Amino acid sequence: MFGHSERLIEIRKRVRHFVDHEAIPRECPELAHDVPALDRVAGELRKKAMAAGIYAPQLPTQLGGLGLSWRDRAVVLEESGRSFLGPIAMNCASPDQPNMINLMEHGSRQQRSNYLEPLIRGDVRSCFAMTEPSPGAGSDPSMLQTTARRRPGGWVIDGRKWFISGAVDAAFAIVLAQTSEGATTFIVDADNPGYRVVRNISSIDGFQIGGHGEIELNACEVADDAVLGEVGQGFIYAQRRLEPARLSHCMRFIGRASRAMEIAQEYVKTRFSFGKPLADLQQIQAMVADSHIDLHASRLMTWHAAAKMDLGESVKHESAMAKVFVSEAVGRVADRAAQMMGALGMSEDTPVSLILRELRPFRIYDGASELHRATLARRILKSNLQP
Template sequence: MPETAAAIAARVEAFVREVVVPYERDPRLGAHGPSDALVHELREKARAAGVMTPHIFADGSHLDQRDTATVLKASGLSPLGPVAVNTMAPDEGNMYLLGKVGSPEQKARFLAPLVSGEARSAFFMTEPADEGGAGSDPSMMQTTCRQDGNHWVINGRKAFITGADGAKVGIVMAKSEATDGTGGACMFLVDLPDPAIRIERVLDTIDSSMPGGHAIIAIDNLRVPADQMLGASGEGFKYAQVRLSPARLSHCMRWWGAASRAHEIATAYACKRQAFGKLLVDHEGVGFMLAENLIDLKQAELMIDWCADVLDTGALGTVESSMAKVAVSEALMRVADRCVQVMGGQGVSGDTIVEQVFREIRAFRIYDGPTEVHKWSLAKKIKRDTLARA
């Protein structure tokens, strides 16, 4: 590596604090995320500063997960930081998956523009709940694909597809019902936009940091060349597992940075605001909340590093990432909630990013698997392991 992860993270942090933070009140920030014009402007500045996609190098090599954590936590110090330096979801997870599974031709065509920050991507897996489609349980997938000569034809509907509006690269997950042993989940790389992939609407959601928002999608007779299948037919769930744990953990990394910044803002407020004859921080009710924040932030940081170490052994880390997702998202929610409470009226206003961090982390408790689904999965493992020992 040309420099250590700590040095990369230091440059990313300086860029986020000095260049990105002033954009946090930019009028191009909307309910469905920053506009493409704003994304382009921020990324031009990131390129000039040498911090574009800082965890992936020119030769395609990738920082290990522990070092990625160091860099992504720095990028998350502003909700706009991951957008600016190209460490945001879903692109970060999609780049990781393409790097692991994509063919050389697929990497040149689809991965290169993502790494350069010239294109955004979307991952089409989740489906509408009111139609019984796949959500936290991907085995319920209803989107289908069938082979037609040297093409595959895909039909279905998708929901909560982050960044689909404005994306140039798509990874579409569908189910083949082939009876020759190749049936099952498949993944396809597609160029966007495509007339066969129609955005029905972009949802109004509690979070607002991701470009393009979260869309409901209809896929009508999408024809994809066979050489744009990612990996092998029927192996889609296997590839999803390759992507799942690192992408889940990278969410934890980025939002740790945001919660840390919210804590900085709340602490500064408590150390200058007077009430009842003394600084807020000198009131135990406030000081104790800030102390609890420090504890939760440190425990979350240690959980991230522990899970990263497991992934760096080459293990899938499914169990460990579930544990980390629950522990970190719940801890950061407590941190964000306390920051709002400490700041009172200021905390619920848009004058600082504290209220946005609260909203974003509240959504994070659901995205990439709700807390309850992860606990249920862990409980099944406890039962399975216990019965195996009996």
């Protein structure tokens, strides 16, 4: 009905088995915020994901991936996202996944050899450095303060970035900086003397591989071949990166919220109160029904945008709507799951409270819901789009 391929059933089955028997058993609260430990577990699980034939579903087959369409990818990323470790193990987690897209589309042959290929193998990690402290770029990229000025044979970059997902122990960063020709993306090696990760910013979501770093670029010298793509096209490249990145987040987090509700449903069937299981109470039943409605609507919005991606059509409008709706819907689902489980849902005896914490930032990451609503409304009113 939705144009999924015939091989999807088998791939989905393998991913479900891998997540249930390899990824979920390796989860533990102690891994959260422990960047080195998370890296070690990721390395071990990636070897198993390769052996299971489920590695890098987003990449073309000639690069070692599964070559899945966006529609098939939606299903597979949802399955992987049931576990905190699933997308990391399958090398389809942010920020490396969208960075691979940037490098595939805009990287030179040398850049693909030096950066994309090790990233695909899982030998290194990367980050995308755009967000800055006030008054710099955040939801409004045009406020970009980091600068890059030309010098003979290269550039000198100065600026500060923060909340850069994956920055801690990343091998390189894709840095957005303002030049006289316009915003430009640069590949900066982490061992560059002018590049420094100042700190790992402790955050509500603990299973972000590489944490959330604050980065200082101080007289950071890079050669001309560090420019990714064309000079002055940085904002365009960032937008092309963000649209598929938002959709991929939706796919993964639908899986995470679904798992929280699975756990809660099993709990209310066996937990008795006032002489009957919680599942017999209408208020519990309403929460279950509303959660399945939210998840179903989230899948359909995501699958529709994925189908348009497969057709090569712009999803600027649809990805923004999906991002707003899904980010809020999965949060509602996880919140209901925690509420259904009472005190147990607040504890770390089950993954539900951790899932709730992981999902909350999605309303901010890749553009706050308020920004997307404002942008959508302006576009609708300007173009007189009909509801």
